[in-house]
């Protein structure tokens with residue numbers, strides 16, 4: 001299915017000194033004269049003690065935080081959080097939640113916190129769970145979600161709502177939303193899901209409905225751009241350590257032991273890279289972004305032989321999408337796709353294990369002892385760890401605040417440690433990938449001391465890849481803006497202080513000082 005990005009997605013605001021706000025849509029963009037209500041959080045005892053609890057209407061977060069003196073201020077996203085005015089009367093809200101795509105640690109936490117956030121912060125009591133992904137809107141039963149029903153679900157892996165690939169039928173989904181009287185839709189899923197959310201939002205807007213569409217990005221592979229990292233990523237990297245440890249123990253216990261561990265990462269090798277950096281037991285990490293070869297000088301076999309001679313054992317971590325070009329060369333090309341249209345990959349871990357065994361048997365030089373560990377589904381079927389739980393909570397709450405405030409067609413996301421609303425088109429325009437000319441990959445190469453496998457042409461090609469500003473890479477996250485201004489409260493990424501430069505102003509959706517392009 002092709003993604004569509006129409007003009008209603010692009011809401012660009014220009015300001016002084018090269019300031020750009022890539023804003024998200026709001027009901028007031030297409031429905032005139034909507035009533036507003038005071039935010040019920042004003043009288044909530046838990047929040048009334050917080051100084052400046054409400055987010056200032058003009059608070060935005062820069063995409064790039066490393067600055068030079070004279071360069072433009074660059075792209076910003078709207079800061080997430082509660083607004084003084086809301087566009088829904090709590091009794092009128094009828095929300096629903098759907099989870100789509102593959103599993104990821106933290107899905108249940110996000111579901112729990114949307115339900116509890118709506119209930120405890122806004123007094124919303126009508127929340128439906130859509131069973132089994134997008135197709136559940138029109139072909140399955142719904143589940144009534146209350147704080148009691150979701151109370152313990154964050155301790156379980158998976159999603160209590162079930163998930164699926166394929167089955168996206170925009171017309172039927174929007175009909176179902178309209179028929180059920182749903183007016184807030186929370187969509188948790190990866191890049192495909194956010195593409196689906198984009199077309200749902202477009203159709204809702206075309207029909208002129210007051211229905212907020214809020215995306216919560218989910219990807220174990222960390223392949224969604226713009227955001228700092230995806231929820232569940234830390235949990236997955238932590239779980240991967242158990243497999244790497246096992247591979248290491250097995251390998252070092254025998255003569256010429258080799259442990260091969262396959263980790264998830266269809267097109268992006270972030271899990272493999274971070275699991276390798278965290279472990280320090282890995283001798284070689286292979287990811288989709290970095291081509292490698294087996295035979296000859298500088299190849300993988302030569303390196304394995306050298307490492308075995310030096311250390312007597314070694315551990316190889318390989319991302320599932322690595323070396324797929326080599327596989328299709330040596331095996332019959334398989335062009336199968338899953339229900340969502342994602343290419344089905346061949347098992348690179350099994351393939352490389354056979355290749356290594358064959359090579360050393362053929363050469364008859366060294367008897368090796370290879371153990372292949374495939375923890376693929378184990379790293380994503382577990383509950384999220386403590387820090388991911390907190391992260392999921394904040395993402396869910398940001399989504400709730402955004403929908404209540406009348407924003408729609410947005411994805412919530414952490415950008416440089418601050419929660420933001422990001423337009424769908426920025427999330428779906430490309431995939432986040434490891435940049436092999438980035439300092440982070442250099443750190444990995446230096447920690448494993450593996451060959452880069454790159455020839456000069458590969459290296460030139462790699463240098464041309466635009467460096468995405470993401471904290472999991474070191475990259476060119478630089479814009480160059482004015483000097484930092486005074487803040488009222490020291491900015492801390494753990495506390496949420498009002499780390500903005502302006503005082504609270506009354507809310508107003510018209511930006512007088514800035515020019516809006518639509």
Ligand SMILES: Nc1ncnc2c1ncn2[C@@H]1O[C@H](COP(=O)(O)OP(=O)(O)OP(=O)(O)O)[C@@H](O)[C@H]1O
Nearest residue numbers: 001101102165166168189190191192193195196340
């Ligand atoms: N371009 C698209 N337009 C509409 N719907 C889409 C599109 N791409 C995918 N979808 C729908 O989104 C849902 C999830 O897509 P997919 O299976 O690709 O997983 P994902 O969200 O990318 O998650 P992940 O790949 O991280 O597991 C499916 O129901 C699929 O039909």
Ligand SMILES: O=P(O)(O)OC[C@H]1O[C@](O)(CO)[C@@H](O)[C@@H]1O
Nearest residue numbers: 102103220221264265266320338
């Ligand atoms: O087997 P499933 O459920 O389709 O999921 C596998 C894919 O999902 C992901 O976890 C996320 O896209 C990939 O790493 C993996 O290839």
Ligand SMILES: [Mg+2]
Nearest residue numbers: 101190191192
């Ligand atoms: Mg995907």
